[in-house]
Amino acid sequence: MTAQLDRLSPAPAKRQVLKSVTVRFAGDSGDGVQITGGQFTNTTAIAGNDLATLPDFPAEIRAPAGTLPGVSGFQIQFSSADIHTPGDQPDVLVVFNPAALKVHLGDLAPNGLLICDTSQFDKAHLAKAGYTANPLEDGSLTKFRLFPINITEKTLAALRSLESLSTREKQRCKNFYALGMAYWLFNRPIETTLRWIEDKFKKEPDIAEANVLALKGGYAYCEMTDTFQAVAYEIPPAPTSKGTYRNLSGNQALAMGLVAASARSGLPLFYGAYPITPASDILHELARHKNFGVVTFQAEDEIAAAAATVGAAFAGSLAVTSSAGPGIALKSEAVSLAVMTELPIVIVDVQRGGPSTGLPTKTEQADLLFTLFGRHGEAPVCLLAPATPGECFQYALEACRIAVKYMTPVYLLSDGYLANGAEPWRVPAAAELPQFPVKFETNPEGFHPYKRDPKTLSRPWAIPGTPGLEHRLGGIEKREITGNVSYDPENHERMSVLRRDKVNRIAEEIPLLEVEGDKDAEILLIGWGSTYGAIRAGCELVRARGVKAAQVHLRHLHPMPKNVGALVKKYKRVLCPEMNLGQLSVLLRAEHLVDVISLNKIQGQPFKAREIAAGILNALDGKPVKQPGASGAQGEDNHEFDSGA
């Protein structure tokens, strides 16, 4: 067998060429589904496909084995063309147990490929998943192309020669066996994963060897089995512009953006955080990059993380804190202090389902109004939201740049979907990144801590250690210019207005919104954050049917680009899809007096392209657009769309 494993490359006689495919892996949260998905993604990225991913896992580290809540899934759409979403429905579903089948089968496309590891389709596991009969045998799966394979048993067979490992340890390699199968099905090379295994299990050579054997075993199994010849596919690389690319998740991108901002501003990065899903990975990533001068501080709580960040900003660091969900609420008090003392901090909010603990591992966009308004007093801040995982890099840089230029807190709104989702990213050269060298105030001549730059209204940044600029900051209202404590009524009003105007001045330099889609559109879609891809794909679906639709997407949420008002007034209908109950809609309606139609989804899952498309058609028909839970006003979602695969 070894001789065969050494020549794994020959492709089968004929591979069917597809434009794009959506694959989902699902199993117990201990089955290594996320690793399988991550590896498949990296390999696919390197193969040159465009791709988007959707990891979806439970909040529990190990929910009871074999149960429905314990199911973990990973979906990827990859394509030879430009794509914007992880796919509406999987064409290929790989499941490791009955619970995963139960949870995910409903999504599988008709005639989709269903690969089941049969090892756990016994009475006990079927019962745990709520099956009274074995779906592999009762004929209920006939509308799919079913491949029942005892992957676990085959993995054990492939690892027979490894005597040092227990049966249990060997069984745990089944995800690599399945990955090997998937690589064969889509004609992917296994080398990237081989390298990853070598690196990851450097200190456990036995485990490394086992995973390598499983991976090669799965690949060889498909190659040797006739049944798979009919489902051998090829997805050619997507045409992209020249450059060096890598695969990147939103959290990785955001962390790198912060390191880059430190390098391009010349300020040391201070990152104060408290562990919380789904933001912790940014802390993990930054903690590895201390050789960039990064100081990470795992604080005792969210409050301390934010407060220490304010302190670090006072002392001259590029100061960033991050959180999600309830942690963002706890930071409010410190953010208010930064508003009053006009210190530059960046607060990363990786939004998740709320309120309270909510849905810790699921995505949502429901912190928009909270981050915009959720502070006591008139406390204006700047708000930015990247639209794709890759944009998390660019907007991390932009958040830092605005913060230090305007001496203001800036919220950076990511979300669970951006954080964990990945896409190919063109690697920029460090030298082509924006540069914003910071010069601290050093001149005592005429120095006043609240004397403003007439253009930006920003106050000077004078850091402790600078001779002659000793001054006191604090949360008490400041006298204009001198910064002395002041309870003067008119001064308070002036300072409130100044703080507001300063943040509004940012609009002077942010790019105007660009309309994508039809020039003579009957409907404008306006979104923000991670819904960009789904909105784009939804527009493309209806435009393929002749509907004239256009799209704008907000990355700057406060202040907004100056042309947003004119744009929302220009179109007959404005539809605003959001993963909340209509927060941007509220802002647009209030500010521009436009009858914006809300399209909402608040299920912890990103929009599907066809949900957006259905919303567009309903809005154009004058029918109610789907509002979750709004009984009686339920919009229709009976429009049929080919998801394009």
Added chain:
Amino acid sequence: MSSTAAPETPKAKLTKADFQSDQDVRWCPGCGDYAILSAAQQVFAGLGIPRQNFVMVSGIGCSSRFPYYVNTYGFHTIHGRAPAVATGIKMANPELQVWLITGDGDALSIGGNHLMHALRRNVDLKILLFNNRIYGLTKGQYSPTSEVGKVTKSTPFGSLDHPVNPISLALACEATFVARTADIYQQHLQETLKAAAAHKGSVFIEILQNCIIFNDGAFKDVTDRAIRDDKQVLLEHGRPLIFGKGHDKGLRFNGLDVEVVQLGKDGVTEKDLIVHDAYAENQTLAYLLSRVENPVPMGLFRNVTRPSFEQRAHAQVDETIKKYGKGDLDKLLKGKETWTVN
């Protein structure tokens, strides 16, 4: 508040006046805070540290107005969070001399968690806790150090909760420098602040202080001139714990307790008394002494050396640079696996 004067020509010696800001001090006449402010300004002047390297950080409460009155960098932050803000300042710039002014409500109630973690981390902060056993700025509610049964506006029938002992708490939080002094002992106060400035790591000083308006006589049964020799014992390293007007009483172990004994009575001599060891790594003695309420121990409970948090954080950065080389942004952006489109 701002320094509009021409740049200072470096003076050979700073004076107390150099540390006085142009702001009117707005504490109640007779408040103990005045004495502490004065002592601190006096001590700062003699430390040989440039004025611009000082940062006064405070939370909320009467005592927390302190930074406005000291002509250095200062930050009047938010209630209870001063240790966290100060930690950020110190981590951003370890060269700064950061003093943290707080009160019993600020440090022990709303900010209890931050105090605990600043102390255990051994961040190089000089924490001065002004303990007047009352909330003054909010006009007189009981505090976490108020005695049980305290009648205040919020507890007209007497407070119910047991107070916390700040010294015991600080020791339990692994603080490396723990001392107690009082607002009215100008000399002892200054000596204690000087020792604090010399300590590299977390300093915790409880300063017994009177609130003339809402808790007058907060510590009069300890500090009144007529009785204080019998109500206090001064902790001096290497010396037996003797106190009393006639220098005739001492502290002795009795099992796990500390008891007061009369020297010369029942054959008790100095040799039977506890000899104070402020530098002991083991903090059991310091803790036992912190539990003694009559007499109240004053002075240095504990002073040990442990690398400070911010020093270690920066050392880690330096070590990482040494080991892996200074970060290369292009390399970071590329990551491990890339592909090229031509």
